[in-house]
Amino acid sequence: MNNCPFKMPEELPLLAEKSTEYMAYESPQPATWCSGCGNYGIQKALERALTLENIKPHETVMVFDIGCHGNGSDKINGNTLHGLHGRVISLAAGAALANPKLKVIAHGGDGGILSEGVGHLVHAVRSDYPMLFILHNNENYGLTTGQASAATRKGLPMNGSPDGVILDPMVACQFVMTLHPSFVARTFSGDLHHMTKILRAALNHKGFAFVEIMQVCPTYNKATSPAWFWDRVRDVEKLPSYNPTDWWQAMKAVEDLDKEIMMGVLYKKDQPNFLERLPNRKDVKTALTEEVGHHDISALLEEMK
Numbered sequence: 001m002n003n004c005p006f007k008m009p010e011e012l013p014l015l016a017e018k019s020t021e022y023m024a025y026e027s028p029q030p031a032t033w034c035s036g037c038g039n040y041g042i043q044k045a046l047e048r049a050l051t052l053e054n055i056k057p058h059e060t061v062m063v064f065d066i067g068c069h070g071n072g073s074d075k076i077n078g079n080t081l082h083g084l085h086g087r088v089i090s091l092a093a094g095a096a097l098a099n100p101k102l103k104v105i106a107h108g109g110d111g112g113i114l115s116e117g118v119g120h121l122v123h124a125v126r127s128d129y130p131m132l133f134i135l136h137n138n139e140n141y142g143l144t145t146g147q148a149s150a151a152t153r154k155g156l157p158m159n160g161s162p163d164g165v166i167l168d169p170m171v172a173c174q175f176v177m178t179l180h181p182s183f184v185a186r187t188f189s190g191d192l193h194h195m196t197k198i199l200r201a202a203l204n205h206k207g208f209a210f211v212e213i214m215q216v217c218p219t220y221n222k223a224t225s226p227a228w229f230w231d232r233v234r235d236v237e238k239l240p241s242y243n244p245t246d247w248w249q250a251m252k253a254v255e256d257l258d259k260e261i262m263m264g265v266l267y268k269k270d271q272p273n274f275l276e277r278l279p280n281r282k283d284v285k286t287a288l289t290e291e292v293g294h295h296d297i298s299a300l301l302e303e304m305k
């Protein structure tokens with residue numbers, strides 16, 4: 001068992017040179033998460049990934065769902081906003097389609113995204129909207145104090161289900177794989193280096209990049225801990241014959257969340273994204289936001305009287 005697995009991140013020297021830019025994402029707001037919460041690392045990894053990809057705060061739109069992770073909206077500098085619980089993907093997709101020149105990043109929890117807003121996830125994957133979506137999977141509804149979500153492990157006593165959860169958990173990556181996505185990745189909130197690498201890959205994907213971050217929740221999720229994850233996570237990049245363009249191989253890799261948890265870019269394919277497929281946007285160089293004009297409709301309104 002590896003309780004304190006220190007890894008020297010290979011981006012560190014590069015990041016040191018970029019320290020001023022890295023600081024551009026720092027917000028003056030104090031963090032309000034519990035001690036040991038995975039959200040600290042996730043936010044830091046995102047700041048690092050954006051900096052290393054030379055994306056400036058003003059070039060981003062970061063949309064947060066309602067939840068513990070959503071409290072990150074004022075803890076990072078950039079164009080940030082909060083949506084309705086479970087509906088973050090549709091809000092972010094609107095921004096991504098209106099102005100594809102911005103880097104749109106949506107954050108959601110397993111509670112809101114795998115239940116209330118699951119329909120939005122389904123159609124965002126099918127549509128291949130040009131955006132990054134980060135699933136903060138702490139396997140419970142954190143902000144409302146630890147109720148079972150669709151991702152909570154079977155048998156675990158939770159607030160609201162003290163005798164233990166009676167259903168099998170939904171495996172988020174497996175569910176997304178069935179929708180024939182263009183990018184699926186999984187990483188772990190305890191591994192800043194791996195999260196940064198995966199978020200960088202996702203930021204470079206032109207369609208809907210689905211990134212699940214297995215997130216420790218020391219307050220409400222007693223099933224997993226950093227040590228529990230370190231014992232189980234396996235990087236597919238280190239497997240001799242892993243091919244992330246092989247849908248069947250990815251389907252098999254994603255299913256186990258108990259013994260060997262596969263991490264990395266699990267599946268990707270290149271295809272025209274939603275905007276590239278739209279016939280009426282073909283060869284259009286401007287963004288919708290640049291095409292907004294003022295139109296006088298008073299005559300039309302008069303006609304309708």
Ligand SMILES: Cc1ncc(C[n+]2csc(CCOP(=O)(O)OP(=O)(O)O)c2C)c(N)n1
Nearest residue numbers: 067068069085109110111112140141142143
């Ligand atoms: C439509 C709607 N349903 C429920 C709520 C109450 N609510 C707010 S946050 C939250 C829990 C969020 O859990 P999750 O999405 O997993 O995010 P986490 O807090 O774990 O990061 C709930 C149930 C709400 N605000 N709106």
